[in-house]
Amino acid sequence: MSLPITETRSTCPYCGVGCGVVIESQGNQITGVRGDPDHPANFGRLCTKGSTLALTAAAPITRQTRLLQPLQRAHKAAAAEAVSWDDALAFAAQGFARIIHEHGPDAVGFYVSGQLLTEDYYVFNKLAKGLIGTNNIDTNSRLCMSSAVAGYKQTLGADAPPACYEDIDHAQCIFIVGSNTAYAHPILFRRIEDARSANPALKIIFCDPRRTDTAEIADLYLPIQPGTDVSLFNGMLHIMLWEGWTNNAFIAAHTHGFDALKATVRDYTPDLVAETCGVSKADLFTAAKLFATSPATLSLYCQGLNQSSSGTAKNAALINLHLATGHIGRPGAAPFSLTGQPNAMGGREVGGLANLISAHRDMANPVHRAEVAAHWGIASVPEKPGLTAVEMFQAAADGRIKALWIACTNPAQSMPDQSTVRRALARAELVIVQEAFSTPSSCDYADLLLPATTWGEKTGTVTNSERRISRVRPAVAASGQARHDWSIAVDFAQRLERLLQPQASHLFPYSLTDASAGVEAIWNEHRESTRGRDLDITGMSYAMLEAAPQQWPLKTGDAAGKARLYGDGRFPTPDGRARFVNTVYKPVAEPRESRYPFSLTTGRLRDQWHGMSRTGTLGRLFGHVAEPSIQMHPQDMARRLMKDGDLVHVTSKRGSIVVPVQASAEVALSQAFMAMHWGEEYLSGVSSIGEPLAGVNALTTSACCPDSKQPELKHAAVKILKAELPWTLLGMAWLPQDAALAARASLKPLMKAFAFTSCTLFSGNTPLSPSGGSSGHERCGVLFRAAGHEAPPDSVLATIERLLDLESADTLHYADRKKGQRRAMHLHRIGERAELTGFVLSGDTSAQAWIKTLLQDELPAQAYGRLLLLPGSKAPVAVQSRGRLVCTCFNVTDVAIREHLAQAGEATAGERYLASPDDKLASLQGALQCGTNCGSCIPELKKTIRFMAPADAQATRV
Ligand code: SF4
Numbered sequence: 001m002s003l004p005i006t007e008t009r010s011t012c013p014y015c016g017v018g019c020g021v022v023i024e025s026q027g028n029q030i031t032g033v034r035g036d037p038d039h040p041a042n043f044g045r046l047c048t049k050g051s052t053l054a055l056t057a058a059a060p061i062t063r064q065t066r067l068l069q070p071l072q073r074a075h076k077a078a079a080a081e082a083v084s085w086d087d088a089l090a091f092a093a094q095g096f097a098r099i100i101h102e103h104g105p106d107a108v109g110f111y112v113s114g115q116l117l118t119e120d121y122y123v124f125n126k127l128a129k130g131l132i133g134t135n136n137i138d139t140n141s142r143l144c145m146s147s148a149v150a151g152y153k154q155t156l157g158a159d160a161p162p163a164c165y166e167d168i169d170h171a172q173c174i175f176i177v178g179s180n181t182a183y184a185h186p187i188l189f190r191r192i193e194d195a196r197s198a199n200p201a202l203k204i205i206f207c208d209p210r211r212t213d214t215a216e217i218a219d220l221y222l223p224i225q226p227g228t229d230v231s232l233f234n235g236m237l238h239i240m241l242w243e244g245w246t247n248n249a250f251i252a253a254h255t256h257g258f259d260a261l262k263a264t265v266r267d268y269t270p271d272l273v274a275e276t277c278g279v280s281k282a283d284l285f286t287a288a289k290l291f292a293t294s295p296a297t298l299s300l301y302c303q304g305l306n307q308s309s310s311g312t313a314k315n316a317a318l319i320n321l322h323l324a325t326g327h328i329g330r331p332g333a334a335p336f337s338l339t340g341q342p343n344a345m346g347g348r349e350v351g352g353l354a355n356l357i358s359a360h361r362d363m364a365n366p367v368h369r370a371e372v373a374a375h376w377g378i379a380s381v382p383e384k385p386g387l388t389a390v391e392m393f394q395a396a397a398d399g400r401i402k403a404l405w406i407a408c409t410n411p412a413q414s415m416p417d418q419s420t421v422r423r424a425l426a427r428a429e430l431v432i433v434q435e436a437f438s439t440p441s442s443c444d445y446a447d448l449l450l451p452a453t454t455w456g457e458k459t460g461t462v463t464n465s466e467r468r469i470s471r472v473r474p475a476v477a478a479s480g481q482a483r484h485d486w487s488i489a490v491d492f493a494q495r496l497e498r499l500l501q502p503q504a505s506h507l508f509p510y511s512l513t514d515a516s517a518g519v520e521a522i523w524n525e526h527r528e529s530t531r532g533r534d535l536d537i538t539g540m541s542y543a544m545l546e547a548a549p550q551q552w553p554l555k556t557g558d559a560a561g562k563a564r565l566y567g568d569g570r571f572p573t574p575d576g577r578a579r580f581v582n583t584v585y586k587p588v589a590e591p592r593e594s595r596y597p598f599s600l601t602t603g604r605l606r607d608q609w610h611g612m613s614r615t616g617t618l619g620r621l622f623g624h625v626a627e628p629s630i631q632m633h634p635q636d637m638a639r640r641l642m643k644d645g646d647l648v649h650v651t652s653k654r655g656s657i658v659v660p661v662q663a664s665a666e667v668a669l670s671q672a673f674m675a676m677h678w679g680e681e682y683l684s685g686v687s688s689i690g691e692p693l694a695g696v697n698a699l700t701t702s703a704c705c706p707d708s709k710q711p712e713l714k715h716a717a718v719k720i721l722k723a724e725l726p727w728t729l730l731g732m733a734w735l736p737q738d739a740a741l742a743a744r745a746s747l748k749p750l751m752k753a754f755a756f757t758s759c760t761l762f763s764g765n766t767p768l769s770p771s772g773g774s775s776g777h778e779r780c781g782v783l784f785r786a787a788g789h790e791a792p793p794d795s796v797l798a799t800i801e802r803l804l805d806l807e808s809a810d811t812l813h814y815a816d817r818k819k820g821q822r823r824a825m826h827l828h829r830i831g832e833r834a835e836l837t838g839f840v841l842s843g844d845t846s847a848q849a850w851i852k853t854l855l856q857d858e859l860p861a862q863a864y865g866r867l868l869l870l871p872g873s874k875a876p877v878a879v880q881s882r883g884r885l886v887c888t889c890f891n892v893t894d895v896a897i898r899e900h901l902a903q904a905g906e907a908t909a910g911e912r913y914l915a916s917p918d919d920k921l922a923s924l925q926g927a928l929q930c931g932t933n934c935g936s937c938i939p940e941l942k943k944t945i946r947f948m949a950p951a952d953a954q955a956t957r958v
Pocket of ligand 1: 049
């Protein structure tokens with residue numbers, strides 16, 4: 001008898017939109033997920049990532065990728081061995097106590113995550129600042145949101161996004177800048193699409209160096225040069241002043257500092273700004289006019305502004321525009337910073353950064369420190385500023401930080417300047433990694449690994465971009481011996497407290513045996529810390545959150561939270577006025593120059609999340625982008641005689657990697673793009689002097705914004721040269737899900753045997769259950785690619801074949817040692833039909849296109865016989881690829897989409913001619929179903945429609 005299905009309401013663990021989900025489970029297994037129709041962030045919708053959450057929690061994946069018990073290494077190079085929780089935490093507490101005793105509290109550091117829940121964050125913050133007495137606690141939100149925090153505080157007086165999602169419905173002009181919203185915040189983008197349909201008068205401006213899918217919705221696209229945003233915003237203000245479009249009454253009544261800014265922007269003439277930013281004067285004028293003269297302008301912005309050496313100035317210069325035009329505090333009018341991570345906001349609320357303390361208080365303010373000390377019942381909170389993310393790893397690399405505690409983040413993938421980060425992790429005496437997954441590269445450096453619960457198991461709260469706090473609820477019990485993040489931190493803190501201050505009162509009195517009581521007690525303590533602050537939530541309770549998510553502030557006595565802020569024109573500054581910041585444009589920290597002539601930018605893929613610990617477990621989510629690559633403008637490639645798939649050396653002042661190149665019309669001349677996700681886990685190799693190559697962040701710079709200390713991940717000067725690596729290898733095999741993940745883990749050490757390697761998953765073409773369904777067993781394969789100067793030893797190739805299950809007696813083999821060539825093929829025969837289930841081509845991969853298609857498209861292979869084994873062989877009949885997946889929900893490829901559009905375009909007399917883009921989209925959706933489930937592919941469908949339309953139909957709409 002099957003177990004009953006239980007439904008649990010929770011939130012998606014990926015981006016800052018904070019969508020509500022309904023998790024289906026049977027017994028202790030998550031079996032499905034769907035959008036929560038009652039959650040105000042998404043009203044039932046989920047994107048590709050959210051809708052596949054249940055698949056990532058399937059048992060075969062959990063077995064292969066989760067950290068299921070505490071592990072300890074005797075020394076850095078030793079294998080990790082299982083230990084009990086008691087021994088693990090005793091070891092951790094004794095290690096920290098010894099280092100604190102010998103070197104002082106600032107010899108330890110905590111690096112935590114915007115994916116922790118608010119309660120987890122609160123405990124870590126109290127542990128560092130309240131118990132140990134160091135402010136060395138920072139978070140990966142430093143890489144994500146700290147410029148937004150500093151920008152809001154400098155201008156509006158508090159770190160509070162003043163808008164809500166509903167403002168998208170009220171805006172008459174939406175200014176999307178430095179944000180690929182279509183990929184990074186897909187469900188919010190669906191809302192923008194809805195607003196556009198409902199209101200034909202809505203104008204949308206999109207500003208970004210890359211013409212991403214987000215541009216598809218824009219009336220005006222500004223292809224800004226990297227890092228020149230401050231110049232653009234100042235130039236727009238210059239035009240607004242010249243044309244009389246500023247709101248002088250608002251400026252006079254609610255702000256100060258405008259005169260100084262006015263004097264500054266006088267120099268930002270349209271000629272100068274157009275030249276600096278690479279946009280036309282006409283477009284600059286149009287942008288200024290639309291922004292200023294619209295009845296309500298809403299700016300949506302993200303990492304393009306934040307991840308910059310002038311990130312705070314960029315944020316402030318944009319907010320200046322809102323203050324100058326009065327576009328704030330009204331429905332549809334606000335500067336709205338979109339948070340990248342699911343709980344970057346919650347982390348900020350509890351003061352989880354090195355320069356903050358609880359409830360948006362400042363570490364530098366003695367009154368704030370005294371308030372928090374009183375709240376925690378301690379004598380004082382340390383005054384000395386803590387080390388921010390980049391500083392903390394630099395200090396560990398220099399030997400000043402001796403112990404590092406890393407929770408729920410993977411600095412060995414996500415931090416810039418990986419060589420410094422890896423030096424830090426190798427040098428620190430004690431590295432503790434608290435993680436749900438065993439796969440992140442940071443785990444390789446840990447002396448102690450502590451297994452944590454994750455989505456579907458966790459309990460607590462998160463806050464999304466619009467200040468809305470939602471409950472995260474467990475649908476199933478913890479996997480293996482995993483414990484909640486807050487519970488691990490509390491248990492450790494209680495032990496450390498006994499070692500450091502045996503006489504002291506107990507700072508961490510939360511129940512470890514009753515998780516519900518423990519987590520609520522922590523939240524209640526956090527709630528009390530907000531009393532009288534801008535984010536006051538003293539009128540909220542866990543019971544209230546059980547009923548529905550709530551926005552802050554919600555003070556004692558209030559019936560509901562505030563949807564939008566500053567409607568009364570009063571700001572949380574000493575005099576109640578907002579402040580213009582006198583922003584001055586400064587170029588990127590590392591300008592392009594003759595030796596490094598390209599500007600490399602990084603960003604998200606549509607279907608992957610951060611270091612891919614979770615999304616990288618599903619072949620399906622590699623359908624849209626299958627392998628790592630660097631994108632360049634087609635002309636830049638042609639000039640360098642490069643073609644798609646060629647390997648190139650990409651080199652910055654900090655490091656070098658080898659990666660395939662791909663032409664992209666999205667990327668401007670002299671620029672290049674690489675997805676932020678590709679770390680050493682998926683893209684690796686070894687340099688000619690034997691140094692390991694560690695993913696895209698081997699190249700990025702740790703140059704930071706002086707105010708926010710956020711590094712400039714959006715620009716690094718690089719050179720790109722063709723790599724001459726004549727020996728190549730491609731291996732692919734269908735494997736059961738758990739075997740595929742096990743094979744990938746076993747292949748990882750081999751990635752250092754070659755000058756270039758990448759290792760990803762792929763999925764098949766069988767129809768999928770778009771909701772994530774209940775199977776969790778869709779077909780999965782491993783794709784391993786390598787290149788080098790010469791063939792590796794046969795033993796290495798034999799190991800690759802074995803790991804791809806190509807050593808059975810019926811596997812066909814070919815080898816020519818002299819030529820360094822070798823092939824292995826496995827055909828599965830059923831009657832007359834044979835299917836290729838796995839192959840390795842080594843030495844010569846020129847036949848990869850048709851052999852790869854035979855396998856991945858599951859085509860009959862019986863006709864190809866010995867050709868499969870012959871190097872340089874061509875298929876006797878054309879093997880047509882189904883193409884690249886565009887719609888992941890219904891397995892619709894770019895080839896199928898183009899074919900349908902071509903047929904629809906040809907239909908004339910007697911049939912319905914599809915004239916408008918909307919008609920064509922509807923036709924595609926009707927015929928192929930693409931874009932009818934999660935909607936993530938709709939921008940790409942629209943782009944394809946535009947590219948296939950006659951040129952005169954592609955003109956800019958403004
Ligand atoms: Fe999750 Fe997608 Fe919603 Fe973001 S937009 S919270 S990734 S479902």
